[in-house]
Amino acid sequence: MAIEEEDVRKIAKLARLDLGPEEIKLFQSQLVKILDSMAELSALDTDKVPPTNSVLGAVNRLREDEPKPFGEPERLLDNAPEREGPYFKVPKVIE
Amino acid sequence: MKQYEMVVGLEVHVQLGTKTKLFCSCPTGAFGAVANTHVCPVCTGQPGVLPVLNRAAVELAFRAALSLECELAEVSIFARKNYFYPDLPKAYQISQYEQPFATRGRLEFALKDGSSKSVGIHRIHMEEDAGKLLHAIGSEELDHSLVDFNRGGTPLIEIVSEPEIRGSEEAYAYLNALKAVLQFAGVSRCDMEKGEMRCDANISVREKGETRFGVRSEIKNLNSFKNVRDALEFEFRRQVEAVEAGQRLIQETRLWDAARQATFSMRSKEEAHDYRYFPDPDLLPLAAEAEWISRVKSGLPEGPVARRSRLIKDFRLSSYDCEVLTSDRALADYFEAAAASSGAESAKTLANLMTTELLGRINAERVEIADVPIAAPHLGRLAALVDKGVLSSKLAKDVFAKMWETRRAAEDLVAELGLSQVSDEGQVKLWVEEAIKANARAAEDVKAGKDRAIGAIVGAVMKLSKGKANPALVNRLIKEALGC
Numbered sequence A: 001m002a003i004e005e006e007d008v009r010k011i012a013k014l015a016r017l018d019l020g021p022e023e024i025k026l027f028q029s030q031l032v033k034i035l036d037s038m039a040e041l042s043a044l045d046t047d048k049v050p051p052t053n054s055v056l057g058a059v060n061r062l063r064e065d066e067p068k069p070f071g072e073p074e075r076l077l078d079n080a081p082e083r084e085g086p087y088f089k090v091p092k093v094i095e
Numbered sequence B: 001m002k003q004y005e006m007v008v009g010l011e012v013h014v015q016l017g018t019k020t021k022l023f024c025s026c027p028t029g030a031f032g033a034v035a036n037t038h039v040c041p042v043c044t045g046q047p048g049v050l051p052v053l054n055r056a057a058v059e060l061a062f063r064a065a066l067s068l069e070c071e072l073a074e075v076s077i078f079a080r081k082n083y084f085y086p087d088l089p090k091a092y093q094i095s096q097y098e099q100p101f102a103t104r105g106r107l108e109f110a111l112k113d114g115s116s117k118s119v120g121i122h123r124i125h126m127e128e129d130a131g132k133l134l135h136a137i138g139s140e141e142l143d144h145s146l147v148d149f150n151r152g153g154t155p156l157i158e159i160v161s162e163p164e165i166r167g168s169e170e171a172y173a174y175l176n177a178l179k180a181v182l183q184f185a186g187v188s189r190c191d192m193e194k195g196e197m198r199c200d201a202n203i204s205v206r207e208k209g210e211t212r213f214g215v216r217s218e219i220k221n222l223n224s225f226k227n228v229r230d231a232l233e234f235e236f237r238r239q240v241e242a243v244e245a246g247q248r249l250i251q252e253t254r255l256w257d258a259a260r261q262a263t264f265s266m267r268s269k270e271e272a273h274d275y276r277y278f279p280d281p282d283l284l285p286l287a288a289e290a291e292w293i294s295r296v297k298s299g300l301p302e303g304p305v306a307r308r309s310r311l312i313k314d315f316r317l318s319s320y321d322c323e324v325l326t327s328d329r330a331l332a333d334y335f336e337a338a339a340a341s342s343g344a345e346s347a348k349t350l351a352n353l354m355t356t357e358l359l360g361r362i363n364a365e366r367v368e369i370a371d372v373p374i375a376a377p378h379l380g381r382l383a384a385l386v387d388k389g390v391l392s393s394k395l396a397k398d399v400f401a402k403m404w405e406t407r408r409a410a411e412d413l414v415a416e417l418g419l420s421q422v423s424d425e426g427q428v429k430l431w432v433e434e435a436i437k438a439n440a441r442a443a444e445d446v447k448a449g450k451d452r453a454i455g456a457i458v459g460a461v462m463k464l465s466k467g468k469a470n471p472a473l474v475n476r477l478i479k480e481a482l483g484c
């Protein structure tokens, strides 16, 4: 299975990882191995096997629509790297 | 010149009218509240939390699907849509991708020319809303951005139409019909100003008769139905001009700028569209069990089309009146509450008062039906007073204005202001005689067969009676006095 350096760079960018040239080479060779071993599974005939979306076998775990305010928003704000008044503060993002 | 047609598909996000968020028990409806007061560890994406699905949100989503004649998937799956943006604390949005809960529905609606149009619904899926970003406080631009997660996690459905809409007016009519269906089903209030209904439009052009699709653009930032109509008109002209000039269109996302009445390319967003969806392991599949669906179905309120037919039948109203009254569920409910006290025999008068006076006032003062100062039964009794001959329709307008200002009942105001119509023959006769004397010329004209001259005499009687003379009686007595 071919994975180019370009693919690794794209995957890294999507995951917000900043990889150096050495790391790109390293992960490229690792990803090739991972995909090769996944490719073995492709040999199986899965045409009649439904996709596995959940392994628990249960469905419909629901809650009732009753408001229960958390009540301690301050604790959440204090967990953030930066806050300003009642807001979470982040680097400038342009729409 | 070649003839072109517009091909449009609409993606509409609608906020489900639940009390709590989609996956946590935080209250919704935080519009205008202090930032980050309707938040908890789940909807701010703290480590180790687990989402639990809201039953009411699912049932409202099912209602929407049933009202739009969709097929409900036996099993649907929640998926993670991965992207980094500060309004998304988990760095993924929980949505549905490969197995949405509803597909293949349709919406039928009337067009201006009276014909009817049916547009297919491609799919409906459930998802959570993102938070809100603030880049400026008032007019002051910030050198950083601020995040408010009050809206984050609010339950939404996205309704994706087939590309079967063929013009901006059709798009406008589709959106109005969709809004009415969702409001009547109790799915959402669809208040666009509060962002409870949002629309993106996909548009391409092609030569008439061509069956293949052209290259489409997706237009965002359409926060009113009027914006949708204007943006589609602009984009149609832009694409046709480009095609005529031999340019190649590119598939892109464009932003509508209402102030400049134009769309602009937003290339920056293009390469980010790699969402790497996968089933969310934190959530179990959702099964639309038959017994559950039939319970939701039986609880489904009457839709706008059924409501319209019933109003026509029960109250003998024109189809135009019923079209107006059922354009909004709150308006239809108001009408029926008012009609319960006016009696069915005064329904026509009531409908007139509503389509002229009430809607006029509502539009002029931009109030919601829920905030109208006149209680529905009060308006019903005003209509009854007109039909009983106590008030002329002109006086009814004056009383309506007073009711709006004072919130009081029609009967009280009529009594207090001495407004009731005078139907006493003796009194009206005196006014008529005086009016004829003062308008001898008009009286001669009426006698000579010029019927329209009677207006001057009626006007004089109304002036003498301060508008209170019963108009039908005035007309009859004038004709009698002039021997015609």
Ligand SMILES: [Zn+2]
Residues within 6 Å of the ligand: B021, B024, B025, B026, B038, B039, B040, B041, B042, B043, B044, B153
């Ligand atoms: Zn929450």
